[in-house]
Amino acid sequence: xxxxxxxxxxxxxxxxxxxxxxxxxxxxxxxxxxxxxxxxxxxxxxxxxxxxxxxxxxxxxxxxxxxxxxxxxxxxxxxxxxxxxxxxxxxxxxxxxxxxxxxxxxxxxxxxxxxxxxxxxxxxxxxxxxxxxxxxxxxxxxxxxxxxxxxxxxxxxxxxxxxxxxxxxxxxxxxxxxxxxxxxxxxxxxxxxxxxxxxxxxxxxxxxxxxxxxxxxxxxxxxxxxxxxxxxxxxxxxxxxxxxxxxxxxxxxxxxxxxxxxxxxxxxxxxxxxxxxxxxxxxxxxxxxxxxxxxxxxxxxxxxxxxxxxxxxxxxxxxxxxxxxxxxxxxxxxxxxxxxxxxxxxxxxxxxxxxxxxxx
Amino acid sequence: xxxxxxxxxxxxxxxxxxxxxxxxxxxxxxxxxxxxxxxxxxxxxxxxxxxxxxxxxxxxxxxxxxxxxxxxxxxxxxxxxxxxxxxxxxxxxxxxxxxxxxxxxxxxxxxxxxxxxxxx
Amino acid sequence: xxxxxxxxxxxxxxxxxxxxxxxxxxxxxxxxxxxxxxxxxxxxxxxxxxxxxxxxxxxxxxxxxxxxxxxxxxxxxxxxxxxxxxxxxxxxxxxxxxxxxxxxxxxxxxxxxxxxxxxxxxxxxxxxxxxxxxxxxxxxxxxxxxxxxxxxxxxxxxxxxxxxxxxxxxxxxxxxxxxxxxxxxxxxxxxxxxxxxxxxxxxxxxxxxxxxxxxxxxxxxxxxxxxxxxxxxxxxxxxxxxxxxxxxxxxxxxxxxxxxxxxxxxxxxxxxxxxxxxxxxxxxxxxxxxxxxxxxxxxxxxxxxxxxxxxxxxxxxxxxxxxxxxxxxxxxxxxxxxxxxxxxxxxxxxxxxxxxxxxxxxxxxxxxxxxxxxxxxxxxxxxxxxxxxxxxxxxxxxxxxxxxxxxxxxxxxxxxxxxxxxxxxxxxxxxxxxxxxxxxxxxxxxxxxxxxxxxxxxxxxxxxxx
Numbered sequence: 001x002x003x004x005x006x007x008x009x010x011x012x013x014x015x016x017x018x019x020x021x022x023x024x025x026x027x028x029x030x031x032x033x034x035x036x037x038x039x040x041x042x043x044x045x046x047x048x049x050x051x052x053x054x055x056x057x058x059x060x061x062x063x064x065x066x067x068x069x070x071x072x073x074x075x076x077x078x079x080x081x082x083x084x085x086x087x088x089x090x091x092x093x094x095x096x097x098x099x100x101x102x103x104x105x106x107x108x109x110x111x112x113x114x115x116x117x118x119x120x121x122x123x124x125x126x127x128x129x130x131x132x133x134x135x136x137x138x139x140x141x142x143x144x145x146x147x148x149x150x151x152x153x154x155x156x157x158x159x160x161x162x163x164x165x166x167x168x169x170x171x172x173x174x175x176x177x178x179x180x181x182x183x184x185x186x187x188x189x190x191x192x193x194x195x196x197x198x199x200x201x202x203x204x205x206x207x208x209x210x211x212x213x214x215x216x217x218x219x220x221x222x223x224x225x226x227x228x229x230x231x232x233x234x235x236x237x238x239x240x241x242x243x244x245x246x247x248x249x250x251x252x253x254x255x256x257x258x259x260x261x262x263x264x265x266x267x268x269x270x271x272x273x274x275x276x277x278x279x280x281x282x283x284x285x286x287x288x289x290x291x292x293x294x295x296x297x298x299x300x301x302x303x304x305x306x307x308x309x310x311x312x313x314x315x316x317x318x319x320x321x322x323x324x325x326x327x328x329x330x331x332x333x334x335x336x337x338x339x340x341x342x343x344x345x346x347x348x349x350x351x352x353x354x355x356x357x358x359x360x
Numbered sequence: 361x362x363x364x365x366x367x368x369x370x371x372x373x374x375x376x377x378x379x380x381x382x383x384x385x386x387x388x389x390x391x392x393x394x395x396x397x398x399x400x401x402x403x404x405x406x407x408x409x410x411x412x413x414x415x416x417x418x419x420x421x422x423x424x425x426x427x428x429x430x431x432x433x434x435x436x437x438x439x440x441x442x443x444x445x446x447x448x449x450x451x452x453x454x455x456x457x458x459x460x461x462x463x464x465x466x467x468x469x470x471x472x473x474x475x476x477x478x479x480x
Numbered sequence: 481x482x483x484x485x486x487x488x489x490x491x492x493x494x495x496x497x498x499x500x501x502x503x504x505x506x507x508x509x510x511x512x513x514x515x516x517x518x519x520x521x522x523x524x525x526x527x528x529x530x531x532x533x534x535x536x537x538x539x540x541x542x543x544x545x546x547x548x549x550x551x552x553x554x555x556x557x558x559x560x561x562x563x564x565x566x567x568x569x570x571x572x573x574x575x576x577x578x579x580x581x582x583x584x585x586x587x588x589x590x591x592x593x594x595x596x597x598x599x600x601x602x603x604x605x606x607x608x609x610x611x612x613x614x615x616x617x618x619x620x621x622x623x624x625x626x627x628x629x630x631x632x633x634x635x636x637x638x639x640x641x642x643x644x645x646x647x648x649x650x651x652x653x654x655x656x657x658x659x660x661x662x663x664x665x666x667x668x669x670x671x672x673x674x675x676x677x678x679x680x681x682x683x684x685x686x687x688x689x690x691x692x693x694x695x696x697x698x699x700x701x702x703x704x705x706x707x708x709x710x711x712x713x714x715x716x717x718x719x720x721x722x723x724x725x726x727x728x729x730x731x732x733x734x735x736x737x738x739x740x741x742x743x744x745x746x747x748x749x750x751x752x753x754x755x756x757x758x759x760x761x762x763x764x765x766x767x768x769x770x771x772x773x774x775x776x777x778x779x780x781x782x783x784x785x786x787x788x789x790x791x792x793x794x795x796x797x798x799x800x801x802x803x804x805x806x807x808x809x810x811x812x813x814x815x816x817x818x819x820x821x822x823x824x825x826x827x828x829x830x831x832x833x834x835x836x837x838x839x840x841x842x843x844x845x846x847x848x849x850x851x852x853x854x855x856x857x858x859x860x861x862x863x864x865x866x867x868x869x870x871x872x873x874x875x876x877x878x879x880x881x882x883x884x885x886x887x888x889x890x891x892x893x894x895x896x897x898x899x900x901x902x903x904x905x906x907x908x909x910x911x912x913x914x915x916x917x918x919x920x921x922x923x924x925x926x927x928x929x930x931x932x933x934x935x936x937x938x939x940x941x942x943x944x945x946x
Contacts, residue, residue, distance in 0.1 A: 014490045018865045021498055025872035032879045033902065036886045040898060043890060058368075062375045066465055091368050098464035157666075189666050314597045321595075349595035356593050356610075391687065413654060414560060414687055 053084045061085075064107040065092055065100045071110045082116045083128065086135050089113070093138040105139060114139055121147060126156065133162040137169045145171050152178060157187045161196065168200050175204050183212065183229065190228050197235040206240035209233055213244040223254045230260040242267055249273065255282050262288035268296055278304055283313040290316060294323025302327065306338070309347030321350040325358050332359060361403035362386045363393045363420065364438070365412050373407060376465050377472070390415025394423065402429050405472060408455070410439035410446070418453060425454040434475040438463065486857060493845040494869070500834045501873040507718025508880045514721045515713075515778060515888050535661050537565035538734065539643040541634035543627050545573040547648050552586040554648045557688020559614055563657040567616040570648075571634045574603070574624030583619050587611040592618065600632040600745035608637065627730070628746035628753035635745060638737055645754070647731045649785060651680050651690055656781035660734040663775040670773045671739045671761060674728030676712040678891070679705050680783035690783055693891050695900055700793060702904045703912050704786045710881035713778065713888070720776035724827035726762065726807075728774070730754030732782035739772075750810065752803015759807045762823045763814040780889055794919050801923025805836050839920040845870075846914065874909040 056075060063069055077085055089108060093101055108114055117139070121132035133151065136144045148170070151163035164182050167174045182193050197205050213229055221229075226248070233241045242265060249261045249270075262277065262285065270292075277289040290308055293301050305327075308320035325335055332355060339351045362377075364370040365388050374384045385403065387393035390412045397420070406424065410417035417437060424430045437450045440461040447458050457471050540558060544551050551570070558568050572580045583589060589609035596605060603625035611617040622633050631645055642664065644657065653659075656675065663670045682696030696702055719725040733754065740746075743761055746753045758774065765772040787793040808815075808831060815832065817824045845866075853863040882901055885891070892898065 012487065012862075014487055014494060015862050015865050018490075018494050018869045021494075022865065022869035022872040025501075025869070025876040029872070029876045029879050032876070032883045036879075036883050036898065036902075039883075039886045040890070040895065058371060059375070062372045065372065066376060066379070088368060091366075092372065095366070095369050095372075095462050096465065097462040098466070100465055191665050314599075318595070318597075346595070349593070352593035353595040411562065414689060416560070 049080065050084050053081045054088070057085065057088065061088055061092060061104075061107070065096060065104055068103055068106065074107075074111055077111055077113070077116075079116070082113065082120070083131065085111075085113060086117070086131055090131075090134055090138065101138065108135075108139065114141070118144070118147075126159070130159060130162055133159070133166050137166045140170050142171055145174060149174070149177070152181050157185070157189075160185065161188060161192050164196055165199065168196065172200065172204065175200055176208060179205065179208050180212065183232065184225075186225070186228075190231055193228075194232055194235060197232055202235060202237045206236040209236045210241045210244045213241065213248065217244075217248050217252075223257050226252075226254070226257045227260045230257070230264055233264050238265075238267065246270065255284055259284045259288050262292055266292065266295055271296060271298070271301075275301065275304060278308065283311070283316055286311065286313070286316045287319050290319045290323050294319070294326045297323070297327055299329060302330070306342075306347075309342065309350055310344040317346055317350045318354075321347075321354040324351070325354045361396065361400075361405070362407045363390075363412065363417070364407070364409045365389055366409075372465075376469065380469055380473075389413040390420060393420055397424055397427060397430065402427075402433055404433070405476060406433055406435045407438050407472075408435055410437060410450070418449065421450065421453045421455060436468075436471060436475070438468070482857070486852060489848060490858075490862075490866075493841070493848070493866075496841050497845070497869060497873065500838065501877060503830055503834060504714065504877050505880070508714040508877070508884070509718075510721055511714040511717035511884060512887075515717060515884060518778065519888050535564045535658065536642050536664060537567075537640040538563065538657055538661065539634070539638035539640040539737070540566055540568045540657075541631055541638065541643055541645050542568060542570045542648050543573055543630035543634070543645075544570055544575065544579050544648045545624070545627075545630075546575045546577045546579060548575070548577040548579045548582050551579055551648055552582055553688050554650075555583070555587070555617065558646070558652065559617065560654065560687075560689070561652060561657050562654045563661075565640075566657060567618065567639060568614075569634045569637055570617075570619045571630040572619060572621045573626070573630040574622060580619070580621055584609070587617055587619075588613050589619055594618075594637060597636055599636055599741050602629050602633040602636065605633060626748055628748045628750070631753075632745040632748070635737060635740060641737055642734055643737050643740070644732070644734045645730060646782075647784070650731050651685055651688060651783040652732070653779075653781045653783075654689065656732070657734075659779050659781050660732070660777050663773070663777065664734070664736075667773055667775075669771050670736075670775055671765075672728055672733060672735045672758065673775045673777055674716070674725070674733045675777045675781040676716075676779060677708060677729050677731050678780045678783050679708055679786045681786050681788065683783065685783075693893065695892065695897055696788075698788055699904075700788055700790070701786045702900070703908050704793075706878050706881065706901060706904050706908055709885050710878055713881055713884040716776045717778050717884075719827055720774075722822040722826065723773055724762075724822040725774050725776050726759050726823070726827050726831055727755050728758050729782075731784050747810070750803065750806045751799055752807050755803055756807040756810060759811045759814070759828075763811045766814060766819050766821055766823055767817065769819060778888065780891055794922075797916060797919040798923040798926065801836075801839075801920040802927045804831070805924065805927045808832055808836055836924070839917040839924060842917045843914075843921055871909045874913055875905055878905040878908060 060069065060074065089104060093104055096104075113135075117132045117135045120128045121136070124132060133148070136148065145167060148163045148167045151159055152167070154160045154163065160182070164178055167178055179197075182188055182196065197209075209229070209232060213233070216226060216229060230245065230248075233245065245261050245265050249258060249265070252258055252261075258277075262274070274289050274292050274296075277285055278293060280286050280289065286308070290305065293305060297305065302324065305320050305324050309317055309324075311317050311320065324330055324338070335351060335355045335358075339348055339355070342348050342351070362370055362373050362384055364373060364386070367388065370386050370388065374386060377384050382404075385396065385400070387396050391414045393412070394415060408417045408420060412420070415423075417439065421435065421437075424433070424435065434456045435454065436457045436459055437455045438459050438461065439446070450458055456475055459468055459471065540561075542554065542558065547554070555568060555570060570583060572583070589611055592608045592610040594608035596608065603623040606621040606623065609619040609621070611619075618637065620633055620637055622630070625633075635643060642661065644660070646652070660673045660675050663673050679696070679701055680690065681698070681701035682694045683690055684692040684694065695705070716725050716727065730753070739761065740757065743757070743764055747756050747760075750756050761772070761774070787796055808828065814820050814824045815828050820828065849858070849863055849866045852858045853860065879902070882898075882905060886898070892901065
């Protein structure tokens with residue numbers, strides 16, 4: 001190498017430059033290889049540690065889930081092993097019910113895990129924090145709610161979601177404070193928020209959602225936000241949120257908001273409006289109106305739906321055919337007869353497909 | 361016989377039933393279970409998970425019921441699928457009972473014992 | 481005079497090499513950041529799921545051409561995927577063998593009067609069937625038109641808002657749909673996602689699922705493993721955070737159906753229809769200034785059989801190169817367009833300069849340096865240094881691919897796997913890389929040679945071979 005350096009200093013600039021960049025590449029390569037080796041060794045060490053931990057604790061955890069165990073039999077848990085303990089412990093908590101969970105909590109407290117969890121929540125890295133939040137759910141200690149509330153405004157969506165869920169489990173009363181936060185944070189996926197609201201239950205969320213809907217609409221909130229709110233009403237009691245939804249349908253000029261309402265509202269009281277909207281110029285509205293009519297339509301609506309079998313939009317035709325076949329008073333024979341008397345080819349095809357789907 | 365893909369839960373179940381004095385055997389995926397069904401001796405009772413690798417529990421259920429020696433073995437489905445339609449489907453296909461996860465171990469033991477008492 | 485020309489030439493090659501490798505290293509760095517962020521949140525595998533039950537339903541499109549021996553097993557394994565709601569549509573692309581008969585027998589197909597919704601033009605449909613055993617399985621029988629045409633027919637028949645294009649011979653992980661669908665749940669702007677493809681040679685596969693990961697015994701697949709690590713873990717992961725990923729592998733990609741329909745579906749007269757579609761979506765959205773996201777999911781979710789002989793591998797690489805050139809040239813409007821963003825100004829020029837035209841510069845460089853050396857115009861030292869740089873950087877990039885793999889998924893469990901891969905990284909740079917450049921040059925030549933008349937024909941035989 002020495003002679004190499006020597007020559008590199010003496011040649012033309014281009015050769016020198018080339019040599020040194022190649023040299024850097026080699027040094028970097030060696031560093032990368034060293035890093036790979038270090039990572040692999042750490043991985044193996046961690047794996048061995050985990051196996052060692054499990055060989056002792058697997059039986060203990062299983063046993064203590066099923067019967068109260070004598071605390072003196074529990075070995076001490078080192079700080080590094082807390083993560084292993086918690087993932088196993090959480091897993092059992094999630095799969096079991098009833099007094100087993102109390103026994104598992106008792107075990108965690110006697111082993112001093114609850115303090116370790118709180119330490120992890122304060123000082124741990126992201127992953128450890130999440131694990132700690134999830135564990136707090138099972139421990140169910142009301143004193144932890146303060147920390148969890150702070151986490152609701154965490155920059156990380158995932159931490160916020162877990163904190164929200166944990167809060168609700170520990171203290172259902174926190175819903176009023178928590179709901180506006182998670183609904184308004186648009187970095188939280190609607191689906192995830194819906195799941196949390198589902199867990200909270202319709203009794204708790206319905207009045208809150210109805211209020212939020214009314215206020216948001218009055219204040220002229222953005223269509224995107226309205227659509228999200230309306231989608232979330234699926235988890236609520238219909239009787240509580242429908243008045244707000246109907247109020248919105250009366251006044252809104254936004255196609256997407258209207259379509260979202262039509263998707264959510266299922267009450268015969270709205271039938272007159274739905275029958276009207278079935279002729280709406282925008283097909284996105286027609287599709288949802290047709291589906292709604294399929295869920296609640298009466299005998300007299302059959303003609304309306306039949307007309308839509310020849311709509312210009314495929315989706316409207318498809319939903320209309322499905323809607324007809326869903327009507328409780330329409331039998332497969334009716335469908336076949338209807339098909340025989342239609343003179344529109346699209347409609348015939350569509351009904352044929354739906355009959356076939358229904359008989360499958 | 362326990363068919364369960366989650367090793368922690370399988371371990372727990374084995375422990376639970378061994379303590380009650382049962383001998384246990386365990387399969388962790390659909391294929392292994394199928395092999396046990398085809399080659400092994402019939403057990404007194406089967407605990408069957410629904411979500412399994414390779415062959416789901418519903419398939420195994422039908423498969424078990426097609427084996428002459430296995431026809432009358434009581435089967436309890438143990439699964440996180442809690443939809444009514446899944447329960448109906450399982451009972452239709454020949455399951456004797458259905459326990460939803462998260463489950464209560466003592467309740468599961470009681471159900472197992474009841475099924476074994478009713479059977480001759 | 482001549483010596484200064486030579487020096488300029490040397491500088492050009494050198495700077496090109498450094499630009500190329502520096503570019504890759506920068507991608508590597510980007511990828512490193514986003515991967516380590518991702519992995520930190522993955523450390524704990526038992527976190528409760530927020531999305532259970534809310535995943536958007538997916539239509540799995542499986543084009544099949546002369547697949548009678550494998551199609552039943554593929555479909556059986558796809559039926560076992562763990563996902564809330566999905567349908568499988570097999571498109572029999574006018575197979576000359578018994579593909580359709582096998583499907584009919586295996587899945588008890590009956591004709592289904594589908595009100596076929598023609599949104600994309602395709603070859604004529606001969607019939608639609610549905611399985612009486614699995615209510616989420618349908619088969620479309622159509623005249624031969626190639627893979628792109630089959631996918632378009634599948635899109636027409638798809639019922640769900642997302643569709644996933646899958647090769648019939650892909651080996652999927654059971655959770656692969658969950659993994660690629662995740663970005664769609666987290667961000668409503670996502671229009672397409674693609675996943676890491678890994679090489680299945682040497683692995684134990686049964687019932688269409690991967691049982692045990694291992695390395696192949698043969699050298700060619702081994703070399704491709706290292707290549708795939710490079711290509712996916714930083715070639716694509718690096719571009720993804722910039723929203724500038726230009727390729728989603730045809731073996732496994734998830735798309736928003738209406739976006740693809742609006743874009744006009746797959747192009748039937750190209751070789752690289754999978755890449756062309758993605759570049760086109762980029763172009764249409766960027767130029768229309770519409771917000772969108774195309775996301776890469778680094779998890780290994782799809783395994784594929786790599787060619788084990790030189791001829792097949794050569795054909796594949798030549799095809800890839802032609803596909804790349806076509807995809808870029810068909811969407812050349814995106815290049816340095818003032819609305820092009822990171823795609824138009826970084827990813828597209830990078831692909832064009834280093835991936836598409838790279839083989840020319842690379843091979844000319846080798847020829848040039850050797851010629852100069854043989855004619856005595858440069859010293860042996862200069863040649864030695866040139867090779868040192870070229871090979872040094874080659875090894876560096878492959879090792880960094882290996883490092884990313886070790887940081888994230890470490891799917892090869894044994895230390896001996898790692899050592900073998902490191903060895904492959906070393907030898908890869910003596911011959912294999914250069915051979916690859918040569919094949920790509922052939923692809924480039926075929927493309928410029930205006931093989932247009934042959935494209936349709938090539939595609940039919942070529943696109944299916946693996």
